[in-house]
Amino acid sequence: MGLFGVYEGFIRRVDSLVWSLLCDENDSLGLRELLRYSVFSGGKRIRPLLAMLCCRVVGGSDEDVLYAAAGIELLHNYSLIIDDIIDRSVLRRGRPTVWKKFGVSVAQCVAADLAASAFRAAALSKHPVKVVEIFARVMKRAARGEMLDILFEQSGREDESYVVENRFNHVTLDDYFQMVSNKTAAFIEATCEIGGVCADASEEEIEALRRYGYNIGVAFQIRDDILDIFGKAEVTGEEIGKDLRTRKLGNLVILLACEEMMNEDKRRFLSLMRKNEELTNYELNELIKMVKKTNAEERAMGYGRNFVDNALCALRSLPQNEHVKQLEQIAFFILRREK
């Protein structure tokens, strides 16, 4: 976090812009409370910072990227609300999720409000048409990634027969990376891209920023997958083993662990993942232990390092100024973070 302390001024400007985009003057107190809860939740604001740094690297000013940065943060918060509804997650950043606190129906409305406000921000940005197109593309990709993620689950959603009938019986690494590209990496890729676009960078520079963003995006998700199983709840603010509990094969550690297991173990592992009833705590711990017996964590980190290396490589073609150094730091930090 110390890394971001120096940019507090920018974050404050983004936050106040987010608020003014979201809130209309005649909004009731109750509505304001809802909206505030949904965007001011102790998020790391890493996306606006990334957009700003990418803009600075190629010679743009903070002013150039301010609206687009606020927009990407709004769009990110929109996607968190929807993901939490879909995954029935009850905890995020140590607090009840929006749907858990206000109910699913109200959460839907708040999510729509956030998405609309994101596009409002895009329309007010320096290059409105390009930024709107980027936002639309990333929102479409996220929807497709999320759909894959759902179909990778091995159990649950008995009330959703389409999902049950169309699940992936087997998830390959290719499937996984396709899902992650769309669900997570596209978002970070777009974040870095708008930094370049708003700075009027060259096509080559924008492409380098996109590559950087894509690769740290995948690494970010891989670290998330690792923390889901090896993290500490009191640090991450989230439930440990959630991907196992929800029987997701869309987690690299789980996929790699599964790949490594011998016949007997694998059969037991998959039968628990496909069990119709909710897992007991005992069973969940059994799954965690089985994963921990493999080299999956180390191998996942290996994949992660590869993506970080690609990200660092993409930075080499960019102006080698102080801002590019910060982007390097962020890339290094991603696999070290504990939350």
Next chain:
Amino acid sequence: MGLFGVYEGFIRRVDSLVWSLLCDENDSLGLRELLRYSVFSGGKRIRPLLAMLCCRVVGGSDEDVLYAAAGIELLHNYSLIIDDIIDRSVLRRGRPTVWKKFGVSVAQCVAADLAASAFRAAALSKHPVKVVEIFARVMKRAARGEMLDILFEQSGREDESYVVENRFNHVTLDDYFQMVSNKTAAFIEATCEIGGVCADASEEEIEALRRYGYNIGVAFQIRDDILDIFGKAEVTGEEIGKDLRTRKLGNLVILLACEEMMNEDKRRFLSLMRKNEELTNYELNELIKMVKKTNAEERAMGYGRNFVDNALCALRSLPQNEHVKQLEQIAFFILRREK
């Protein structure tokens, strides 16, 4: 429907544009099926037609408004998916709703895809910045209208304590019209506005189109409210009495009926509306009968005619060409429609 037959060519162009905005070339067959179901469902395409007519009235060409018209149709279909999820509606236009057919989680993803595609259309339209801003505004207003509509319900959603605790005990006509303005009328208002914007109409002309749209929008909702109780399921393709079954006070007929009832009846009516358990068919029929005993239908039609008159009045300041005649026809038609 005969009214719209002559515009079949335009509708076909809109539909094919909707499809190309929605679908990416490497989308799987399964995804295409999902997307097709969600936008090609026998909808009346009244919004694209309205946008086109409004554009023509003030001298624009169909080309000018094509993208914006496709966008508003996508945004409309997005909002239908979300509304159906929130209201747990199982039937629309005689078919299972998107969530009913594909499950709530997948429906969420499809909805996000539609909304994103709507903004993609807006970005490609003749006046992208203005059209995106209008779309963002209408999406925000719809979210707020929907939230009010939820809070007007008198029972249900026991699993959503925020809603239960924040319900309106009493809904005034002002509350109702605020909800309808945001939830329905804003949408039609925006539809007519983009017609004018894409035709580069004058501020006064755009304002007249907005007023026309707003007023037919409210009338449209009033007719919907009436059909909910007095319609024929085999004609509307929807369940009769759904607003009563879901205990909505956000229906003008129900509000007016309630206002008219004498003490004893009113007490019985409200106690059924606030009953915790699901209504039996007997109770639902009792509610319908109680509404039918009042003058609520006639009075609601009176309100509707007022809004139609305002809409016709707004048209007078516009060029009196053949297209304005069509807009008049639509205004006349709204209160006569049976579905």
